[in-house]
Amino acid sequence: MRKKTITASLLATALVATGVLANAGVAHADADTLVVNAGSVLRPVTHVAAGGLYALATTTTPDPTQLPPLHLNQLTQPAPGVQQVGNGASVPTGDALKVAPVSTNAGAQTTIRMADIYNGFPYQGVTLPDYLAKVDTMVKARVAATNTTNVNGWELWNEPDGTWDTNTNGTFNDAWVKIYNEVKKYDTVTPIVGPSYQYYDHNRMLAFLTNAKANNAVPDVISWHELSQGWGGIGDHMSDLASIESSLGISPRPVSINEYAWTDQVDVPSAALHYISQFERYGIRDAERAYWYESGTVNGLLYNNQPTASYWMYKWYGDMTGNMVPVTASSDLDGIASLDSTRKILTVIAGGEYGNNTITINGLGSFGTQAKVTLTASATTGRTTNSSQPAPLSTTTVPIVNGSLSVPITNEDDKAAYQVVVTPASGPVTATQQVYEAENATVVNAQRLSSSSASNGGYVGRIDGSADQRSDSFVDFLVNVPTAGSYKMGIRYANGGTAPSTQGLAYNGGAFSTITYPVTGSWGTFAANNTVSTNLTLKAGYNMIRLAKGSPSFAGGTGYAELDSITLTAQ
Incomplete structure (x- = not known):
């Protein structure tokens, strides 16, 4: 967390002096070309960077109806009993257990920031014995919340490289082991997240993981912040972490960048997009927008509960389905792209350059010989100005030559984000989404896997847990239907049991x-007729559908089943 009283310029100056601050890129007009390869797969769409720190203040702030279009992936919220009075607040906000119903209904998972049981920044009045006692109280409160799901991490401390008082409490690395073991006294299930440094540093990370390995206290999820260093070093940081893990014999851990973007970046659509591009490209599990200003605004995506310019860029991101596909940046022009092969929709979000530039898309052979291309630009009005949904700049029909097409962007604004939506000339296969891939959904205590027989190449397996709310396994599908009424839901699955x-x-x-899932004969194999159906009565707009091996109010299923997709058909 950052406070507005922190002298950001001093930290940035120090980082430059030590060679830590990475060049975030300065836009220039060189007629650049961004290249999208729709013929390859980067990873399933999971909306890696859709989330925030203190994104939710209460169960009504922000307006919960504004959240589903964002397809939130991960939140970091303060501990139960939070005492931290955050930016723009007069009382503590965001208690993870209190706002849990809203985050779960929006499809997000939540890491609990334990250090915010203290007020002030750096935290005030911290002694290790007092903190360990508070850890007991926080963990017991979560274990007692038997109806609360989607809590996927305990973050043991925040920014120890700037907030841990070694004179009073000894080294952080030694304290980490004690805090880790204290959590494990009462909760051996929920993953541990850390060390949550304020920026990545090789020597610091190596010392931390060496000590953690020696004391059987390696975090389940490695975390740090990407703020003043900019987006330019993220790939190097991921590579360096992998080398450290390998050298220490630590199995690769998922990575959470639980704060990203500096004050002058977080509300600039193209700057935020640069971070998202890196997170998708380099395999980050999740990333959360930094908390510089008011809580309960999804970190500036809403103002007075209405969208800002950046909200619409994140909604474009939330609209992505299918698989993320590789994008090759050109100078400061970068972006992300997805392909929904079921509906034949290719989406690109690009930005960061000005002048006249081009997006070239390859691998569109299945789209035919012509494509419909819609180009839309975001506004750039910042976090305290509401912005209506931007209208398209153009919709054109263009030739596809050898599976490729190019889209010019003239007079590009380097602060804006640009959405390019490409379909066959006749439009997408279906007017609205009907097939929802399990690997694109919220996957809790289960695993995304790949199979050539799965629709879109991915599925969810190991949906095995049914012990309690911390280890229950389920998949939450956030679906959007055009009209209220009865829908037939077909579930494509595999049951390789007997x-x-x-x-x-x-x-x-x-x-x-x-x-009930009849036997299909093998695991990870999805024939077209491996489908069971049921009828649902859905409301117009967003609906949350859960398929669970275990869940609160459900004692647990029998045997096992793997999920490929669901298909909704209006009756």
């Missing part, structure tokens, strides 16, 4: 029913 298996089905907070 007997039928069952899972629980619930939607929009309703009661659970049971879904």
